[in-house]
Structures are given as C-alpha cells and as structure tokens.
Amino acid sequence: METATIAPPIKSEEYFINMGPQHPATHGVLRLLLTLDGEIIKKVEPDLGYIHRSIEKMCERNSYQQIIHLTDRLDYLSSHINNEAVCLAVEAALGVEVPERVKVVRTILDELIRISSHCLWWGVMGMDLGALTSYFYAFRDREMINDIFEETCGARLTMNYNVPGGLMHDIHPNFVARTREFLAHFKTKLPEYDRLLTDNVIFQKRTKGVGVLSRQDAIAFGASGPVGRASGYSCDVRVHHPYSALPKVTFKEALRTEGDSFARYQVRIQEMWESVAIIEQLIDAIPEGPHQVATDAVIKLPKGEFYQKVETARGELGVFIISTGTKNPYRLKFRSPGFSNLSLLNHIAVGGKIGDLVATMATLDLVIPDIDR
Amino acid sequence: MSNDALQALIGSWFPEPEADKLQCSTEGSQYLTISLDPAYLSGLMERLKSSPETQFDYLFCLTGVDWGKELGVVYHLESTTHRHILVVKVQTADREEPCFDSVSHLWPTANFHEREVFDFFGIRFRNHPNLKKLFLTDEWEGYPLRKDYTDEVNMIVK
Amino acid sequence: MLTSSLLFIPSLHDFLFSLLPPGLAKGAEMVLVGIIYLTIFAVAGLFLVLLERKVAARFQLRLGPNRVGYGGSMQTLADALKLLSKELTGTVRADKFLFNLAPYFVIITALMALAVLPFSQSMQVFDINIGLFFLIALSSVGVIGILLAGWGSNNKYAMIGAMRSGVQTISYELSVGLSLVTMVLLAGSLQLSQIVEVQKSGWLIVQGHIPALIAFMIFMIAGTAETNRAPFDLVEAESELGAGFHTEYSGMKFAYFFLAEFINMFIIAAIAVIVFFGAWLSPFGITESLPWLGVFWFLGKTFLVVLLMMWFRWTFPRLRVDQLLTLEWKYLLPLNLANLVLMAVTVWLNLTIQF
Numbered sequence: 001m002e003t004a005t006i007a008p009p010i011k012s013e014e015y016f017i018n019m020g021p022q023h024p025a026t027h028g029v030l031r032l033l034l035t036l037d038g039e040i041i042k043k044v045e046p047d048l049g050y051i052h053r054s055i056e057k058m059c060e061r062n063s064y065q066q067i068i069h070l071t072d073r074l075d076y077l078s079s080h081i082n083n084e085a086v087c088l089a090v091e092a093a094l095g096v097e098v099p100e101r102v103k104v105v106r107t108i109l110d111e112l113i114r115i116s117s118h119c120l121w122w123g124v125m126g127m128d129l130g131a132l133t134s135y136f137y138a139f140r141d142r143e144m145i146n147d148i149f150e151e152t153c154g155a156r157l158t159m160n161y162n163v164p165g166g167l168m169h170d171i172h173p174n175f176v177a178r179t180r181e182f183l184a185h186f187k188t189k190l191p192e193y194d195r196l197l198t199d200n201v202i203f204q205k206r207t208k209g210v211g212v213l214s215r216q217d218a219i220a221f222g223a224s225g226p227v228g229r230a231s232g233y234s235c236d237v238r239v240h241h242p243y244s245a246l247p248k249v250t251f252k253e254a255l256r257t258e259g260d261s262f263a264r265y266q267v268r269i270q271e272m273w274e275s276v277a278i279i280e281q282l283i284d285a286i287p288e289g290p291h292q293v294a295t296d297a298v299i300k301l302p303k304g305e306f307y308q309k310v311e312t313a314r315g316e317l318g319v320f321i322i323s324t325g326t327k328n329p330y331r332l333k334f335r336s337p338g339f340s341n342l343s344l345l346n347h348i349a350v351g352g353k354i355g356d357l358v359a360t361m362a363t364l365d366l367v368i369p370d371i372d373r
Numbered sequence: 374m375s376n377d378a379l380q381a382l383i384g385s386w387f388p389e390p391e392a393d394k395l396q397c398s399t400e401g402s403q404y405l406t407i408s409l410d411p412a413y414l415s416g417l418m419e420r421l422k423s424s425p426e427t428q429f430d431y432l433f434c435l436t437g438v439d440w441g442k443e444l445g446v447v448y449h450l451e452s453t454t455h456r457h458i459l460v461v462k463v464q465t466a467d468r469e470e471p472c473f474d475s476v477s478h479l480w481p482t483a484n485f486h487e488r489e490v491f492d493f494f495g496i497r498f499r500n501h502p503n504l505k506k507l508f509l510t511d512e513w514e515g516y517p518l519r520k521d522y523t524d525e526v527n528m529i530v531k
Numbered sequence: 532m533l534t535s536s537l538l539f540i541p542s543l544h545d546f547l548f549s550l551l552p553p554g555l556a557k558g559a560e561m562v563l564v565g566i567i568y569l570t571i572f573a574v575a576g577l578f579l580v581l582l583e584r585k586v587a588a589r590f591q592l593r594l595g596p597n598r599v600g601y602g603g604s605m606q607t608l609a610d611a612l613k614l615l616s617k618e619l620t621g622t623v624r625a626d627k628f629l630f631n632l633a634p635y636f637v638i639i640t641a642l643m644a645l646a647v648l649p650f651s652q653s654m655q656v657f658d659i660n661i662g663l664f665f666l667i668a669l670s671s672v673g674v675i676g677i678l679l680a681g682w683g684s685n686n687k688y689a690m691i692g693a694m695r696s697g698v699q700t701i702s703y704e705l706s707v708g709l710s711l712v713t714m715v716l717l718a719g720s721l722q723l724s725q726i727v728e729v730q731k732s733g734w735l736i737v738q739g740h741i742p743a744l745i746a747f748m749i750f751m752i753a754g755t756a757e758t759n760r761a762p763f764d765l766v767e768a769e770s771e772l773g774a775g776f777h778t779e780y781s782g783m784k785f786a787y788f789f790l791a792e793f794i795n796m797f798i799i800a801a802i803a804v805i806v807f808f809g810a811w812l813s814p815f816g817i818t819e820s821l822p823w824l825g826v827f828w829f830l831g832k833t834f835l836v837v838l839l840m841m842w843f844r845w846t847f848p849r850l851r852v853d854q855l856l857t858l859e860w861k862y863l864l865p866l867n868l869a870n871l872v873l874m875a876v877t878v879w880l881n882l883t884i885q886f
Contacts, residue, residue: 130768
C-alpha cells in the first residue's frame with residue numbers, strides 16, 4: 001500500500017485464538033488454532049478428532065451390508081452418494097450388473113441430494129456473512145427434497161436406500177410427480193437466490209478475491225468438487241469416471257478460473273442448475289424393471305483391492321476396499337473430500353482478515369463428520 | 374497411457390540390479406499397482422511427478438495398511454493431464470519404528486494424510502514438516518487402526 | 532436550559548405546585564418524569580424487540596413469536612423476566628469493576644438521549660439550545676461502555692469486538708455529525724424545538740431537496756453503523772466472534788446491552804425524523820388543530836424509519852472491517868463535505884423549497 005513507507009512506532013504482538021470446537025463459523029466441532037496479528041491471520045492450524053468415530057475400524061468388523069449404514073454418517077449431507085460409493089465398489093468387485101432402473105433412480109437421487117446439500121450450504125453461507133434470511137429461503141426448498149426422500153427412502157437425512165445389487169425397495173408411486181413438482185418450483189426460486197445474495201454488492205465485496213486458490217495448488221492439495229472446479233481444475237468424477245446413469249446424460253461441468261470464494265460460490269449455484277438439468281433428462285424415462293438383483297445373504301468379495309470414486313456434493317469421495325476374500329473388508333479407507341479441502345485452508349486463509357476466514361470456510365463447505373470419519 | 378505402457382516405462386527407469394526391488398501387477402485391482410522397496414520410494418515418486426510422460430500430479434488417496442506382519446502405505450496417483458492412474462505400495466516389516474520417506478513436498482495434500490497415517494498406524498514419515506497427532510490426543514497410547522490394537526473399554530470384539 | 536415546565540401535562544404541573552412548596556414540587560416532578568421516561572424506555576425497548584422479531588419472521592417466511600399473549604405480544608416481556616431471573620456469570624480473571632460498569636454506560640447514555648427528544652409540541656422534558664449537539668455527544672459516550680465490556684471481560688473475542696466498535700464509532704460519528712451539520716445549516720438552529728418549528732413551512736427533506744436527500748442517506752448509513760446493527764454489526768458478528776463484546780455477559784447485564792441496542796436504534800430513527808421529517812408535525816398540517824396527535828405522528832414516522840433499519844438488517848450481509856473503514860473515509864466523508872458545501876450554496880442562493 002502507499003502508506004507503508006513510514007513504519008509505525010507501535011509494537012504489535014501476535015496472539016492465539018481458539019476458533020472452535022464450539023464456534024458458529026466452524027459448522028460443527030472443528031477446532032482451528034488461529035495465530036493473529038490484530039485482525040490479520042498469520043496461521044491457521046486445524047485440530048481434528050472431536051467427533052472421530054473410527055468408522056474405518058468399525059468397517060473392518062462389519063459385513064458389506066452393514067458398512068452402508070456407517071457411510072451415511074460420513075458426509076451426512078450427501079448420504080445417498082456415500083451409500084452408492086460402497087455399493088458400486090461391492091458390485092464392481094462381485095461383477096454384478098445392476099438393472100437400468102436402479103442406475104437411473106440412483107442418479108436422480110444423487111442429484112436431488114446434491115441440490116439439497118447445496119441449498120443448505122447456500123443458506124449457511126449467507127448466515128456466515130451475516131445475512132440470516134438466506135437460511136430460511138434455502139430450507140424452504142430443501143424441505144421439499146427431504147419430503148421426497150422421506151416418501152421413497154423412509155428417511156430424511158440418513159437414507160441408507162442403496163444396497164449392494166440395487167435399491168432397498170422400489171420408488172414410491174408419488175416419486176416422479178413430486179420430483180417434477182420440485183423441479184418446477186426450484187427453477188423459479190433459484191433466480192431468487194441470485195437476487196438475494198449473488199447480486200448483492202456487499203456479498204460480492206466480501207467474497208471476490210478472498211481465499212484465492214490457484215489451479216496448480218488446487219491439484220497439489222488434492223482439492224476436489226466445487227473447490228477444485230472454481231480454480232479451473234476439471235475434477236468432476238461424474239465427467240471423468242462416470243458411474244450409474246451418468247453416461248446417459250449430458251451436462252456442463254461448472255468451471256470457473258478465478259479460484260476465489262465468489263468463484264466457489266458461483267460453481268455451486270451453477271451446479272444446482274446442472275443437477276436440475278440432469279434430473280430433467282432422467283425423470284420422464286425411468287426404465288421399468290426390477291429394483292434389485294439378488295445377491296448372496298453373506299457377501300464375500302474376492303481377494304483383491306477395489307477402488308471406487310464418486311462425486312459427492314463436496315467433491316471426490318473414494319472408497320478403497322482391501323479384501324482377503326472374507327465377509328468383512330480387511331481394510332476400508334474413505335478418501336473424504338472435506339479432509340483434503342481442509343488441508344488447504346491454511347494456504348489460502350493466511351493474510352486475510354477474520355471475516356475473510358469465515359467467508360473462505362463457508363465456501364470450502366466443510367462437513368466435520370466427513371473430515372473426522 | 375495404458376497400464377502396459379506405464380509398466381514398461383517405469384520398469385525402464387530401474388537398471389537391472391535393482392529391478393527385483395520393484396514389482397508391477399494388475400492382478401486383483403483395476404489399477405496398475407507397483408510395490409517397491411521403501412528405499413526407492415522418494416526417487417520413484419519424484420520421477421513419477423516430474424516426468425512429462427507420467428505427470429502424476431494428483432495424489433488422491435493415501436492409505437495406511439496393517440498387513441498383519443508388515444505395515445504399509447498405499448498411494449493412489451492420478452495425472453490430470455493424461456488421466457491415468459497408478460497405485461504405489463510400500464511396506465516394512467519393522468513394527469516398532471516403521472518409517473518411510475514423506476511425499477508431502479511433492480503433493481502438499483500428503484501433509485494431512487501422512488499425519489493421519491501416523492496417528493492410526495504409528496508410521497513415521499521422514500522429512501515431514503509437521504508430523505504430530507492430528508485426530509488423537511497427544512497422550513493416546515497405541516495405534517488404533519493396527520490389527521493388534523486392543524481396547525477393552527471402547528472396542529466391541531465379536 | 533431547563534424549560535420552565537418540566538412536566539408536559541400542565542394540569543399535573545400546576546397541581547403539584549399548588550400542593551407542595553416549590554422546591555419539593557420540583558423534586559417530585561423530576562421523580563415523576565424519571566419514572567415516566569423509564570417506563571417509556573422499557574416499553575419501547577420491549578416493543579422494538581418484539582417488532583424486530585415479527586419483522587424478521589415476515590422476511591424469513593416464518594411466523595415469529597406467537598404463543599405468549601395475543602399473537603405473541605407478551606413474548607419479550609416473558610424473555611425479560613427470564614433474563615431477570617438468570618444468574619449473572621463472569622470470567623475468572625475479568626476486571627470486575629469495569630466488567631460491571633460497562634452495561635450502565637451503555638444503558639444510561641441511551642436513556643439520557645431520550646430526554647431531549649420532542650415527542651410532541653409539549654412533550655419534551657429537556658429542550659436545551661444545543662439539543663442536536665447533545666445527542667451527537669451522547670451517542671459517542673455509549674462506545675465507552677462497549678470498550679469497557681470488551682476490555683473487562685478478559686476474553687479475546689470480546690476484545691476484538693470492542694476494538695472494532697471503537698474503530699467503527701469513531702469513524703462513523705464524523706458522518707453522523709457532518710450530515711446533521713448539513714441540516715443545521717438549513718434549519719439554522721441546534722435546538723430541537725426550533726428545528727421542528729422551521730419545518731412548519733415544509734419538512735427539511737423537502738426544503739433542502741437534493742443535498743437534504745444526500746444527507747439523509749448518509750445519516751441512515753452512518754446511523755446504522757453507530758448502532759452497531761447489520762450490515763455494520765462487526766462488533767458482535769456472531770459467525771466471527773461468537774457474540775463479540777457481550778460474549779461473557781449473562782442475565783440482566785446482557786439484557787441491558789440488548790435493550791440499549793434497540794433504544795439506540797429508536798434514537799437514531801427519532802433523530803432522522805426530527806431533522807428530516809418534521810418530528811411531530813403532520814404531513815401537510817392535516818391534524819394541526821389536534822396538537823396531542825403529534826406524539827402519534829412522531830412515533831409513526833420513527834417506526835417507519837426503524838422498519839427501514841430492520842429491512843437493512845435482514846437483507847444485507849455484513850461488511851468486513853477494512854471495507855467498513857474504506858466506505859467511511861473514502862466515500863462517505865468526502866461526499867459529506869461536498870454535500871455540506873452544496874447545502875451552504877443552496878441556502879445562500881435561497882434555492883430551498885418552502886410552502
């Protein structure tokens with residue numbers, strides 16, 4: 001700055017602050033150790049483990065059907081996609097080909113839950129920046145998705161609807177009508193989101209140029225999902241390793257090049273539009289057929305290593321199963337998107353103000369159980 | 374680059390006397406898997422990342438595994454330009470002081486992942502910038518994800 | 532300068548003086564006025580909290596409080612009683628004296644400001660000739676309470692909040708003061724009753740047209756910042772600092788801060804109404820024959836301005852601290868100074884609109 005030529009005679013000292021484990025901006029029990037100089041952030045050190053349940057160890061003692069229940073509790077806002085990741089891995093290992101109907105329904109539900117997750121993120125993003133109203137707008141729309149899930153899956157948050165070989169049971173007769181109703185409703189509400197937050201001058205000032213992540217760093221830090229895509233890094237698993245009914249649909253991968261918080265925001269808003277487009281391509285032509293193929297009551301995977309990637313609302317979720325041929329996995333590793341996205345927080349938050357850190361955290365969209373596992 | 378081409382290329386990087394330290398296979402996995410002696414890990418990883426034919430710039434998964442007798446680490450690498458995937462495995466029979474080279478200078482994401490492995494398997498990483506416990510408390514005894522870990526209070530043994 | 536009649540109900544004033552010796556009567560009058568104003572203060576505070584909750588609910592597709600009393604009207608009273616009965620906690624190594632002193636600073640300044648407001652032609656306790664100056668001066672005392680609270684709490688979050696508050700209030704006071712000075716140029720007096728008197732030939736926002744409109748906009752922005760309300764609520768930014776300067780306060784001490792915030796909002800709105808919208812004057816003098824209606828006009832206009840401030844709060848995100856200062860020092864202050872000159876020229880060339 002132009003005023004920096006005269007050094008002030010004031011001696012300043014760095015100090016520490018504990019942000020969390022109970023803090024409104026950390027959305028859960030994440031603890032950040034901040035080193036601050038006045039308002040300026042010098043260092044951010046995450047301290048994890050406050051809700052670590054060691055799901056990976058629990059998986060080693062459970063059968064594959066049981067593991068699916070545990071995946072709901074990872075990133076609970078993308079629970080259906082997490083279920084699907086394990087199911088796809090197990091199906092691929094067994095060599096089971098699921099019916100077309102299952103694939104289409106899975107993808108529709110994936111995109112619905114992605115919209116639901118992004119809705120929640122959008123509401124909370126506004127709240128983090130001090131605009132509390134957005135939260136209620138988002139929840140109005142999210143509620144409709146939850147109703148669809150409740151009817152078809154029997155649960156609103158932790159669905160556990162996928163099983164190896166298909167779906168737990170067939171979709172509810174109202175499913176198609178309700179989803180269409182939601183899409184019609186949501187398409188009128190998304191522009192409202194833009195009017196409330198996106199176009200707001202203060203909002204743009206708070207997010208533009210804040211927490212900038214370059215493409216190179218995004219790849220190096222293993223960023224995925226909207227965080228990576230906002231930096232111009234094409235990392236959508238749905239594009240590069242399509243699964244379920246995704247090869248049948250066409251959609252545009254949301255990409256931005258700025259890499260700042262506003263770009264991450266825009267990517268998620270665009271993803272909601274893309275998800276709507278994907279559902280619209282599938283909802284009118286759900287193939288008839290069985291909702292399941294029979295699998296053994298006790299699933300034993302062949303000896304070997306199996307890796308399955310899926311795109312959750314937060315990014316790339318990897319399920320790495322090492323099997324020794326028994327009914328339990330020998331080792332099961334979840335590569336969670338939030339964990340890698342958190343690791344770059346220090347890199348992009350240093351030098352900003354406390355308010356910038358909050359804006360950056362909001363656009364990283366961290367879900368702590370996903371990080372802590 | 375196809376798996377065969379990758380295998381041939383990486384094999385060619387190792388001169389004859391060392392070649393038996395390196396095993397490539399696609400058996401039991403959808404990806405090409407390389408197992409190698411930990412001593413060569415750092416060199417291979419650096420080459421995998423920088424070589425223009427491979428360009429493995431994206432470390433998407435880093436897993437610690439307790440193989441029973443040995444402790445090991447599995448690296449999943451992907452190239453964002455060539456879109457090929459490679460799995461690299463190392464293991465050591467030393468259960469008291471297991472130690473591998475850190476790859477966090479190549480892929481900063483490994484920083485956190487290696488700390489996680491250190492937490493749960495007790496595997497140390499040489500030249501890691503900040504190797505301390507990430508999830509567990511500092512006074513935690515033992516390494517929970519090892520197969521021989523016991524905890525009478527918190528673990529339900531079926 | 533005290534007005535000759537302290538009490539705004541002349542018959543009661545005469546009654547007291549006929550009953551008691553003058554010294555005692557004066558004392559009794561002061562006590563009575565004190566009680567009346569404390570009641571106004573409490574009722575207005577509670578009502579504003581309720582209003583805010585109802586307005587927020589309407590903005591957010593909700594109903595708001597609707598269980599206690601008719602349509603939830605007793606909700607805030609119930610909350611106040613709850614806060615009264617709560618334990619007063621504090622931190623271990625807090626500066627006890629300053630910690631306990633802080634809420635009184637905030638609440639007393641808010642209460643003092645009420646005294647000079649002309650609710651109607653006769654309902655004004657304290658009509659000093661430097662009324663506007665007195666109000667501006669008081670509004671800066673309140674920040675001392677916030678700074679003390681932040682310092683005395685021995686909490687880093689509270690400290691950051693208090694420091695932000697200091698920075699914010701010192702900066703925005705300039706704009707509040709200058710925008711009011713602009714209007715004083717037009718009104719020609721600092722005495723509030725005089726300012727209202729001038730507006731009998733048109734509200735000042737009409738008389739002063741363009742420069743008055745600019746001054747009003749600056750005043751609303753700076754006034755919102757003075758009261759530490761969104762989008763300028765960095766002082767208690769809950770997503771950044773937990774609760775800012777009042778993190779460590781509980782029970783009634785917290786309620787004092789909370790009430791003071793709402794009373795301050797009322798005061799800022801009242802100043803806007805006095806200076807720009809003719810205080811208790813009815814539009815086009817439609818109820819000139821009924822002077823007692825003045826108080827309704829005054830309150831009605833004030834609540835409209837309060838509504839505007841609530842609209843801000845429930846729509847805008849919060850600014851960042853450096854943006855807050857940039858807005859003030861780089862935009863509002865130069866604009867304000869230019870506007871002052873514009874107003875001077877307008878008054879000099881007699882370009883005002885008068886009916």
